Amino acid sequence: MEVTNMTSVTSMPNQASMAGWLNMPDMPGMPDMAAIFPRIPLGQWLEAAIEFLVTHLAPATRAFSAVTESGLNLLEAGLDALPPALVIAVVGLAAWRVTRKVGLGVFAVAGLALVWNMGLWQATMSTLALVLVATLLAVLVGIPLGIAAAMSDRARAVVMPVLDVMQTMPAFVYLIPAIPFFGLGKVAAVFATVIFAMPPAIRFTCLGIRQVPAELVECAEAFGTGRFQRLVKLELPLAAPTMLAGVNQTVMLALSMVVIAAMIGARGLGGEVWKAIQRLEMGNGFEAGIGIVIVAICLDRILQHVGKRVGG
Amino acid sequence: MAKIEIRNLTKIFGPAPDKALAMVREGKPKDEIYKRTKHAVGVNRATFDVEEGEIVVVMGLSGSGKSTLVRCLNRLIEPTDGMVRIDGADVTSLSVKDLRALRQRTFGMVFQNFALFPHRTVLENAEYGLEVMGASKAARRDKAAEALARVGLGGWEAARPGQLSGGMQQRVGLARALALDPDILLMDEAFSALDPLIRRDMQDELLRLQDDVRKTIVFISHDLDEALKIGDRIVLMRDGAVVQVGTPEDILTSPADDYVARFVADVDIARVLTAGTVMKRSEAVAVLGVDGPRTALRKMRNHAIATLFVLDRNHKLVGLVTADDIADHMAGGVRDLAAIMRTDITTVPPETPASELIPLMAGLPHPLAVTDERGRLAGVIVRGLLLGALAERGGNA
Known part of the structure; x- marks a missing residue:
């Protein structure tokens, strides 16, 4: 008894100190990190950098804002005007013809009809417009970057680590810088979505080009093909199916980000979910969620088959 | 001046080849160089010429450096040292732009695994080189279609490479190279991936094409039978170095060292020797309209033979007379050999393999005439000559 008691008593302070170390930053006896090495103001630096960019890039961001906003509004109005x-x-x-599966055609019709029936049609069109614009921008920037990364080892050495960071950074973080640049609203949502959805377009383009068999590249070289000719005549055509798989991923990521971007003012289906969260309306939230799933399935299946068609 | 001159051509694989290169120059063996410098010697001071219009087969086992060597000619692999001259102009010092132009104009290349572009049709594949050169659409279409017809693929223009058999795919590869009408064809194990029957067809096809187009061809092969069949000359390589350069007969009859001798040991001699290599020039012939029966008889007596081939004034073989026939007709007062000679004689072209000559000669009472493509008498083969040749070469190998 005595012995066990002793051991339990002696172990007590140990446990306490462990817990204290975890809970209390200023535990006596434990030196403060800041006392040895001053805290690095990484956050402040980033904030300063972003503020600097916000003020100095204002004309550019305003122009981007104007173009994107008007394009977005036009597209949304157009989609909305269609019966x-x-x-x-x-x-x-389209789902039936492209995939050659009747089932998918039926699913698309039934699913979208359900969306319409739930009164989510306008929200769906708004989401679709956001996804389309964001995808277009992501592809316009991403594919050239992917080509550059494939053609130059130096470009690749810069781009790939940046992509790693972009893809591991929590999606929400992109919402924050979007606001100072573009203010609350759809353009900020598009911006955050483009950043979030672009990596697959870059990666798959680079991968597709680098996967072109070495013997075909050698053959092209043997016939005196120039670097640009090689890209256009050999690499891009052979990389096309892989690139389209990347675009498909970009669309899917854009769709998921557009929902998150509802927090900074993108409306649409994400907006419905966000509203439902704030008001704890479970039914409405799930209805909007189901709408998103239906749109995602339709887009994904159709795009996948377009990719296969191109691949021959 | 040779079409292609290769001088001390050396390729060392690795980031810092200087030390290895110095060892190569000292004549150190490949293994030792690798152990000391961790650099692999691909090609070791290769020196030989390729003459205009000939087929040179570079052969050796895998790893002997033959593929590396051929890629050094158009600098798909950058040589470490040495010189390659084409028509006297140094290739190794060309700028990127000039090199590209040289590849477009001078070289056609055919690859072991075809390397056809899967996203292009057969016609578009054949057009590729011309397209890269910037030829007009109509011109390249015509030339590509012509090249395809030449290799027997007329009508397949719209197909995709994936729809064709291996042999047909390599015909497309050949057409792609020929469409450019290049001076030099580089063929890297071009037929090695094909099954044996198709391979033999393609070899025949290449020889037939070569009769028409007369290209300078550097052909890489690891197959001695192939080398002997299509090569005007053979370059044998081992461990990156050239071991022997010579005609097929040179390689067979006087191998430079044990390596070459082992290489040729398994060759079926009867298949390699041809009518052209075993025939002898015939010293005694009768010329129609010049020699009468009496002269013919005297020539036979002088050379101790019983038959005499009769040629016209253009050296074309027209018939054969025997001593018995002449004796029969002279009694009847015939003065013209044309009336006496037999015209139903057996002739063979010089490239006929010895294996086909043996059965032919078995039933033949007189020597076999070897004639060239214009029907002129190239030489004669008597049975003893053929057997002697077979025995001799067989004994050497």
């Missing part, structure tokens, strides 16, 4: 029944029929037909 839902027509859109549903066209998407259903």
Whole structure:
């Protein structure tokens, strides 16, 4: 008894000190980190850098804002103007023709009809417009970057670590700098979405080009092909299926980010979910969530088959 | 001046080849160089010429450096040291731009695994070189279609490479190289991936094409039978170095060292020797309209032979007379050999393999005539000559 007691008593201070070390930063006896080495103001530096960019890039961001906003509004208005029944029929037909699966056509028609029926049509079109614009921008920037990374080892050495950071950074973090640049609203949402959705477009383009068989590259060289000719005549055509897989990923990421971006003012289906969270309306939240799933499945399946078609 | 001159051509693989290069110059063996410097010697001071219009087969086992050597000619692999001259102009010092132009104009290349572009049709593949050169659409279409017809693929223009058999794919590869009408064809194990029957067809096809187009061809092979069949000359390589350069007969009859001798030991001599190599020049012939029966008889007596080939004034073989026939007709007062000679004689072209000559000669009462493509008498083969040749070469190997 005595012995066990003793051991338990002696172990007590140990446990206490362990817990204290975890809970209390200023535990006596433990030197403060800041006393040895001053705290690095990494956050402040980043903030200063962003503020600097915000003020100095103002004309550019304003121009980007204007173009994106008007494009977005136009697209949204156009999509909205189309009769839902027509859109549903066209998407259903496209799903059937492209995938050659009747089931998917039926699913697309039934799913979109459900979305319409739940009163989420306008929100869906708004989300779709955001996804399309964000994807377009991500592809316009991403594919050239991917080509550069494939053609130059130096470009690759810069781009790839940046992509690693971009892809491990929590998606929410991109929302924060979007606001000072573009203010709350759709453009900020598009910006954050583009940043978030771009990596696959870059990676898959680079991968597709680098995967072109070495013997074909050698053959092209043997016939005196120039570097640009090689890209256009050999590498891009052979990389096309891989690049399209990348674009498909970009679309999917854009869709997921557009939902998150509802927090900074993107409306659409994400906006419905966000509203439901704030008001704890479980039913509405799930309805909007189901709408997102339906849109995602339609986009994904159709794009995948387009990729396969191109691959021959 | 030779079409291609290769002088001391050396390739060392690795980031800092200087030390290894010095060892190569000292004549150190490949293994030792690798152990000391961790640099692999791909090609070791290769020196030989390729003449205009000939087929030179570079052969050796895998790892002997033959593929590296051929890639040094158009600098797909950058040589470490030495010189390659084409028509007297140094290739190793060309700028990137001039090198590209040289590759477009001078070289056609055919690859072991075809290396066809899967996203292009057969016609578009054949057009590739011309397209890169910037030829007009109509011109390249015509030339590509012509090249495809030449290799027997007329009508397949719209197909994709994936739809064709291996042999047909390599025909496309050949057409792609020929469409450019290049001076030099580089063929890297071009037929090695094909099954044996197709391979033999393609070899025949290449020889037939070569009769038409007369290109300078550098052909890489690890197959001695192939080398002997298509090579005007053979370059044998081992461990990156050239061991022997010579005609197929040179290689067979006087191998430079044990390595070459072992290489040729398994060759079926009867298949390699041809009518052209075993025939002898015939000293005695009768010329139609010049020699009468009496002269013919005297020539036979002088050379101790019983038959005499009759040629016209253009040296074209027209018939054969025997001593018995002449004796029969002279009694009847015939003065013209044309009336006496037999015209139903057996002739063979010089490239006929010895294996086919043996059965031919078995039933033949007189020597076999070897004639060239214009019907002129190139030489004669008597049975003893053929057997002697077979025995001799067989004994050497």
